[in-house]
Each structure stands twice: as structure tokens, then as C-alpha cells.
Amino acid sequence: MTKTTILNVELQLVLSLTFGVATGYTSGAEIELMKDLDLSIAQFSAFGSLATLGAAVGALFSGKMAMVLGRRGTMWVSDILSITGWLSIAFAKDVMLLNFGRISSGIGFGLTSYVVPVYIAEIAPKHVRGTFTFSNQLLQNAGLAMVYFCGNFMTWRMLAVSGALPCIIQVIGLFFVPESPRWLAKVGTDKELENSLLRLRGRDADISREASEIKVMTKMVENDSRSSFCDLFQRKYRYTLVVGVGLMLIQQFSGSAAVISYASTIFRKSGKIKLLILFI
Template sequence: MPRSAKGLAIARPDPNNHAVCGSFEFGSCVGYSAPTQSAIRQDLKLSLAEYSMFGSIITIGAMIGAITSGKIADLIGRKGAMRTSSAFCIIGWLLVYFSKEAWSLDIGRFSTGYGIGIFSFVVPIFIAEIAPKNLRGGLATLNQLMIVCGASTAYLLGTVITWRTLALTGILPCVFLLVGLFFIPESPRWLAKMGLQKEFELALRKLRGRDADVSQESADIQASIDTLQYLPNARLFDLFNGKYTRAVIIGVGLMVFQQFGGINGIGFYASETFVAAGFSSGKFGTIAYAIIQVPITPKKCPDPLRALPLPDQIPITMVIAKSQVYIASFSIGMGAVPWVIMSEIFPIHMKGLAGSLVVLVNWLGAWAVSYTFNFLMSWSSTGTFMIYAGFCALTVLFVVKIVPETKGKTLEQIQASINSLN
């Protein structure tokens, strides 16, 4: 069980366990298109361009979700935002399940995109706001792990069930989340910001444990909130005020480099990418991709792999090894860290507006990569991956020169240190 900074057990049920159902849903939505590409194109007679639109329109919905996510989370709370997101995802999956034409398929995909656009903002924010400082990084990384698990589950299930049935499985994480939200507290920082003092203290005590001494943490949060009374309401123009410029550059820059490393192009179309690499069945590649996303790799291939046709004259181990290095590196680094940093660097009165901008940039990049991937691969597979490699190299320079270390600091300390560098 997670423990507070003073070693006291956090009260059950653990809110992180419920919140990351949203992350699992995020992964399920993103991973849906990879194992279903051939079946959907065949059943609905979609061209490559039409399927590329279906695969990438989720990111357009997510962009709009990102634009509105901060406002929704500030207005109705972090829990209210997660409920709203779940509702859009459920509606979207049902539309996909009942689709007979490309337009209804796209609307459903767009709706799930809007939902995960909100999830991608509110889940890491909620985790950062409720977690003790010594656990915040690890718990925020759990967000990325659950995204990976959701995508891997979609990849694996998509090889053995129909694309319509797979759509129905995407509803389950939302149902678990909606039920779980009845049993967990709201973000104490949001409650304090809204002036709900009694609810703020109850929520903080429930999170830290009945016997925990929360007086210092409560005072620090309240002092930070009190300073907001003397500040005007946040406006978009304020993001470019010198006081917040460095935080915006860090947040936006990390999201740009995360996406242009190519992860969503590879993830959205994993099945066809492995076919292009020489595997005679897209299912083998999809299952292999799903396995290597999870940090603990099985010692031997699962039984379904033995029944699938493998490529002749192709160095299988090299293909899988390279994929393993790429996915593992992404998952422990640029997959998780930008979301952690985004949730830490902005003060609470700017978090909604700034977080929306950062998440919007992330989904703009995701759309650009996912929509152009198939066309770039048709141009040159080598050239495509060289472009992504170039962005990965630039990421190293950006992190070394610009991004601060946030380990072991409270949110208020992180924000103060960034402001001191402006």
C-alpha cells in the first residue's frame, strides 16, 4: 500500500487506482486502431486515406478535449472532469460498435478522442495534487504504465476478437472509473482554491491517513492558495508573461519532442508496420509489440505466436530487439516524464489554462505524426525513422539545457524555483 511522507499508510481505497482507469482507457483508445486496420477496411471498404482519417481523427477530438479540459477541471473539479470524459468515451465506443459507414466510425472515434483529451490532462494533474512529494513521481509514472497496459490489452484482444467486440471492451475502464469516483476524495488543492475549507481538510486527512499529521502540508497548500486572492483571473496572454515563460517552454517543448519521436505513428499502425518489415501476418507483429510494451517481458513467447506464420529470411530477433529498445526507452523516459513535469510546473491558478495549452500541443503533434505516418512510410521507411531519430537526438539537448530536476520537491517549491530562473 502507498505510504505518506511520514510513513503512514494512505487510506483505502487508493484514489490513484481509480484515477488510472482513465489512463487505461486512454491506452485502449489509442491502441484500438492497430489490430483492427485490416478488418475494418475490409468490412467497411475503406481506402487507406479513409482509414488514416479514422486512425488520426481521435487526435482531433483530443485537441478539442485539451482546449476545454482545463476549464472543465477548474469549474466542476477533477472528479467531475473524469466523469465527463468517461461519458464521451462510452458514447464514442457505442458509435464505433454500431457503425455501418465511415462517417459514424469517425464520429465515434472523435468522441473517444475528446474524452481522452480530457483524461490526458486531468489524470496526471489529479495524481500530482493528491500524492505526497516522495511518491508523486512514481505515482505519476503509473499513469504512463496504465496507458501502455491499455494499449497492449487492445493489441492482444484485437488479434482474437472482432473489431466490434473490441470496441465494447473499451467501455469497461470507464465503468470502473465511474463507480470508483464515488469512493475517493476530490483534489484537496482544488477544494482549497474553491474556498471549501472543511472539505479540503477532510480530503487531505482521508488521503494521508486518519492518524497522519497534515498540519504543515495543509498550511503550505493554504498559503499558496491565499496568494491567488491578489492575482487577476488567468488569461491566455498571461502565459507569455515573463513570470511563466520558462514553464511554458518546458511544458510545450517536452510534448513536441515526445510526439515527433514517432511513437503514435508506430503505435497506431503497429500491425501494418510489422507486415511491411517482412512478417507475413500482422497479428504476430501486433502481439510482439504488445508484449514488449510491458516492463516485464515474458521469458518465452505465448502460445498464440507459435500458430502464426513467421517471416522467412528475416532476422526476427533483430526486429523485436529494436522494437523492445525503442518502446522500453520511450516508456521510462519521454512517455511518462512530460506528463509528470506538466502536472508539476504550473501554479494552480494557471494550471487549467497552461495545462490545456500543453496538452493541445501534444495532441496536435500526435495528429501530425499519426496522419502522415502511412504516407511517409510509402515515401521511405528508412527516411521516416531517420526523421524520428533526429527529433530524439534534439530531445536530449533540450532536456539537458532546459528541463529542471523536480525530484523530492513539493509543487510549490518546484514552481518557485522555476520562477526564480526567469
């Protein structure tokens, strides 16, 4: 595995960091943001939830966009939306610009949640593919921890700027990374496929075998992808569908998202409750 491949993967993981920052941003910024912009609890709650709405929109179109624009093109769109959103939040003077920024960044995160793991999986060698793909989730949690820590001494505007920095770094870095070889195989540009593999594996590497495997697998996937969305609800898939969707619903109904988004308030009020119990 070459240094180029490692640097490419690390560059994509940078964007995963800002995903974690966005998830925990409301916790670190809540008190100062509500005070500075004179927000009610309902307004701040709406601000926090708009990221989820935006992410749902972004995720809905992420697959199609990654096929049409390519992995790099989709990441550029994601970065631009995320930077626009973070800077809108950082310089917001009213609720309207604040909410616009939250929706814009949310759409960017929705695209990121799909295209970054896919790109990493498509450029990483087989023996480290699982490790690098797992790192996406690891960096998201690192971003979450970072915003919790920085929220103790940074203003809510500076926290928003710090969320935009990883996106800016990736925008610059995307000019120097190759497109996914598997996407290039799908659109039929064999020469670009080989050039992309040479950049990832090294100019002296023998990429003929891997290029052939990618072409064969791409054709197999295309032949198997003629089924429609309605085929998912066939009787033979019923058990798998119920288990898969059920696990996701249980995860969301556990309330983990609420705890992550409003951890500072939860811990602050829980401390008051403990003091009240001790006083009684």
C-alpha cells in the same frame, strides 16, 4: 499512506489504461474493420486521425473545466464521452457513427490526459507523488501493449467494448472517492477540504499541518496567476519556450505516433518486403 489513497490512485490509473488502448486501437482493428464496413484507406486514415482532433479539443478546455467542475466532475465528463465513443464504435454500421465515436472518445482522452495526472498529484503524499504520477504514463503503455496482444484474437467490436470497460469501472468508483483537497481549498470550502484529507489520510490522522500548507500554497498560486498568455512570449522566456516547444515537435515529427497507430500494417508489409528481397 492509507489504503484509501492507494485505491483512489489506482482507480484513476484505470482510465490511463483506456488511453493506451485508444492509441493502439487502429493497429489491432485495421484489417477486420476495413473489411466489415468496406472502408477505403482514406476513410480509415481519417478515422484514426479523428482521435487526435478530439483530444486537441478536449485538452483545450481541460484546464478550465477542471477549475469549474472540479477534478471529479471533469473525470465524469471524460468517462461519459469515452464510453459514448467506444460504444458508438463497437455498434457502428457506417462511417458516420464510427467517426462520431472516435471524436467523442478523443475529447474524453484529451480531458483525461490533463485531469488524471493533476488529481493524482494533488491527493498523493509528497514522498510517493512522483512515483504515482509516473504510473499514469506506465498504464498508458500497458494499455497499448494490451490492445496489441488482444488484437490477435478479438474482433474490432470487442476491442472497442474492452476500451469502454475501464471507463465504466471509474464511473462507478468516482461515487466513492473524495474531491481533490487543493481544488476544495481554491473554492473556499475549508470543511470539505478537511473531510477530503481525512478520507485520504485516515480518520485518526493529524491533517492540520497539511491543510494549512495547502491553503497557503493555494493563495500563493492565485497571487501568481494574474499573468496573461501573452506574457509567455516575453524575451526572458524565449529560450525556454523554444526548447520546450521544439522538443515536442521533434517527438511528433519522429513519426512515433504513425508507427504506434499502424504497427500491424507496417510489420506486415515489412515482412513482404523482406521476402521480396530474399526472392530477388
